[in-house]
Each structure stands twice: as C-alpha cells, then as structure tokens.
Amino acid sequence: MKNANELLSVADNLVAGDRAQEYGDKKIMHNNIASLWSAYLETKITAHDVALMMTLLKLARTKAGKTSDDTYIDMAAYSAIAGELKQTQ
Secondary structure: OOOHHHHHHHHHHHHHHHHHHHHOOHHHHHHHHHHHHHHHHOOOOOHHHHHHHHHHHHHHHHHOOOOOHHHHHHHHHHHHHHHHHHHOO
C-alpha cells in the first residue's frame, strides 16, 4: 500500500494524464453522463452529482472486503473532480 501522498500523486496524474487522454475532458464527460442518468432517472443530475456518486460507488466497493490501491486512487480522483466541477457550476 502506498502512503497518502503517493496515492494522491497517482490520482493527480490520472486526472491530468492517462484518463484525460483516454476518456477526454472530464467536464464534458461528466456532463454527458449526467445527461444520460438524468434521462434514465427522469430527474436532474449534474456533472458534480456524477463525480460524487462515482466516489460513492468506489466507497461501496470497500465494503466488499477486497480493495486495492486503485480503489482509493479513484476515490481521490473523483472527489477532486467533484470539487473542480462544483466551482464551475
């Protein structure tokens, strides 16, 4: 297990690097997901909501017992994305 600084560093690199290149702009992607979820649920979901709910999904996985560094890295990344998206709403 990495220490907190190492986990955050990996999360930062993913948000700005690999994942950004693989999936595109995080704001656009979270807005697209929000639109789809809003249509399916027939209620307004924001990009900020999506990032928070993805954090909760990762948190729920910790209750299953088996976790990896990736679980915590993804939670940190989604939380940071949520914070960024909240400022742009």
